[in-house]
Amino acid sequence: xxxxxxxxxxxxxxxxxxxxxxxxxxxxxxxxxxxxxxxxxxxxxxxxxxxxxxxxxxxxxxxxxxxxxxxxxxxxxxxxxxxxxxxxxxxxxxxxxxxxxxxxxxxxxxxxxxx
Amino acid sequence: xxxxxxxxxxxxxxxxxxxxxxxxxxxxxxxxxxxxxxxxxxxxxxxxxxxxxxxxxxxxxxxxxxxxxxxxxxxxxxxxxxxxxxxxxxxxxxxxxxxxxxxxxxxxxxxxxxxx
Numbered sequence: 001x002x003x004x005x006x007x008x009x010x011x012x013x014x015x016x017x018x019x020x021x022x023x024x025x026x027x028x029x030x031x032x033x034x035x036x037x038x039x040x041x042x043x044x045x046x047x048x049x050x051x052x053x054x055x056x057x058x059x060x061x062x063x064x065x066x067x068x069x070x071x072x073x074x075x076x077x078x079x080x081x082x083x084x085x086x087x088x089x090x091x092x093x094x095x096x097x098x099x100x101x102x103x104x105x106x107x108x109x110x111x112x113x114x115x
Numbered sequence: 116x117x118x119x120x121x122x123x124x125x126x127x128x129x130x131x132x133x134x135x136x137x138x139x140x141x142x143x144x145x146x147x148x149x150x151x152x153x154x155x156x157x158x159x160x161x162x163x164x165x166x167x168x169x170x171x172x173x174x175x176x177x178x179x180x181x182x183x184x185x186x187x188x189x190x191x192x193x194x195x196x197x198x199x200x201x202x203x204x205x206x207x208x209x210x211x212x213x214x215x216x217x218x219x220x221x222x223x224x225x226x227x228x229x230x231x
Binding site for chain 1: 147149151156157158159160161164204217218219221222223224
């Protein structure tokens, strides 16, 4: 299957700081990228969907000013958690889908811990 | 919107036995059903998918069946091995042409444990 990478794989930061997570599709052009959050022993919760060159569409209850998403190219999307707080600690996973709009591939995830 | 129910939440089998995980969905517009395997601390990995024009699909020890009339689909793993131990998620989504951002709706997951 296609490869999606994320960086960093884990990050620890102090409360009030901002953290940027990168998501890259390595061997295909990702026309649509998704960002999910997953708490322990729970399912994946979709945060937002973005198309290359367009503003992201956020799910209900997700603060767009807190979780900034940029999808500037067909291979890169970034999620910036601004002014992070301990309740933002979670496993963040990106996902990408190509122009055929069928299969959706997931990255390895980023573990964010906010102290 | 779509609602996907997944059962059981946990499943423990002996190595070599078969494992079956079942999902139901509510939206008749859904016609794409992928299954993902997630190991601890990792992202979900697509293991098999099925579209509504097919009733069954098989890939080595893994098979998926779909009953669109009853709105349910199942994952079957035969000859289970310890490395099959993971959380499995089913999902559903409309598969239509066009530019819409059709979203996957996930089940809550099944923790499969294969005992040696």
